[in-house]
Amino acid sequence: MSETSQTLPSAVPDAAPNQAAATPASVRTGPGWFARLAVVGVWVLLAALFAVLVPETFLTEGTFRVVFGSQQALVFLTAALLCTIVVGEFVDMSVASNFGLAAMLVAVLTVNHQWNVWAATAVAVAVSLAVGAVNGWLVVKVGVNTIVVTLGMGTFLLGIALWLGDLMPVSGLPSSFKHISLQPVLGLPISFFYGLALMGGFAYLLRYTPLGRNMRFVGENREVSRLAGIRVARVRLGAFTIAGLIAGIGGVLSAAATGGFDPNVSQSYLLPIFAATFLGTAVLQPGRFNPLGTLIAVYFLATGVLGLQLLGATSWVSNVFYGGVLVVAVTLSTVLHGRSR
Known part of the structure; x- marks a missing residue:
């Protein structure tokens, strides 16, 4: 691959030398907190929905351990x-x-x-x-x-x-x-x-x-x-x-x-990897690939898949959920990256 300029929904550089000083404050103002934390809000609402629908299984220590204690391969x-x-x-x-x-x-x-x-x-x-x-x-x-x-x-x-x-x-x-x-x-x-x-x-x-x-x-x-x-x-x-x-x-x-x-088993991780990575561009630093946003996205996806399974969905639900999230996440990434420019 030649080392030429690319237009990708990837990270905007933090700063070239003296770039920040030359940029007007109005341009440098980043997305508001609502945009940065919108996915976190959806995550909370999703968890609340599952807590209402299946409280006897979702509101347990076991669910907490599955969501946060079994995703390290994906991380x-x-x-x-x-x-x-x-x-x-x-x-x-x-x-x-x-x-x-x-x-x-x-x-x-x-x-x-x-x-x-x-x-x-x-x-x-x-x-x-x-x-x-x-x-x-x-x-x-x-x-x-x-x-x-x-x-x-x-x-x-x-x-x-x-x-x-x-x-x-x-x-x-x-x-x-x-x-x-x-x-x-x-x-x-x-x-x-x-x-x-x-x-x-x-x-x-x-x-x-x-x-x-x-x-x-x-x-x-x-x-x-x-x-x-x-x-x-x-x-x-x-x-x-x-x-x-x-x-x-x-x-x-x-x-x-x-x-x-x-x-x-290893190939089953491919779709979740990309879904979480692209969804992470809508968290904390909209329009940018960022580690903390990706980390939050991993647990957001884990919550969604587990909640749907507790509602009675079978194994196909993970493919549907991850695939749907990937399409939405890539779309958000493209839109947010365009706005950041």
Whole structure:
């Protein structure tokens, strides 16, 4: 993919040098609080509706734990996707398969080949990191289209994961290993707080550090970024590499939580990943991809799907809900991005 300017519903750069000072206050005024928190309000109303309709099942500690304690795979996957989206690489279709490969490697090396679980973890994360680096090299250095590279890589990795497990789930990880993911802290598994730290740190990086501002700037306009002295290729390559690292860590945590992994599960995350990431552009920073908005979107979607299931909807409802939200979220992202300009 050539490093040319792109028009995408992605982040507006926080500031080019001296840009903010030259911008009139009326232009710099961002969306009001109503726009920033509208989705949060809908989330509250949705939860209130389910509480009225099915109070005996929705208003329970179990529901709270399911919504907030079982979404960490999605949190890590959306963070991985955000890494590349922020720098303008809009569709990374390989993060879910990379996640699944890491989870399978931990399970297969430990259970089937009697490796030490921590050695298997190190290998799994290293492989995911390498996959991200290869994706970046093919897209940035060779110039292959992002969709082609990541779709092909995702399919390839899925095949490898299926081969490793002989088309079957692999389970039997040491029971002590689950504590890295399920150790209770304040009533929730510790992986919930890993997700908060990951998204909080990512948000801080984008808003308050030169690297984060450079990532935003590259995502908005590569040619201008290059002229401004930003090492565009390095930023893009680094984004792919870190996306692979985050996906690998998420896969390891998922394997630890379940004691193994089913390689067929990873593809089921693709639709929720994109739905949450795009819905996040309507939260806190309308028109921008942002980690905290995405984090809120993850739990909004979890609440909606669980509530509908408690009302009696069957397994098809998640596809309908996630697909509908994705269409609405992309539409909102496009409209809000247009207004931000």
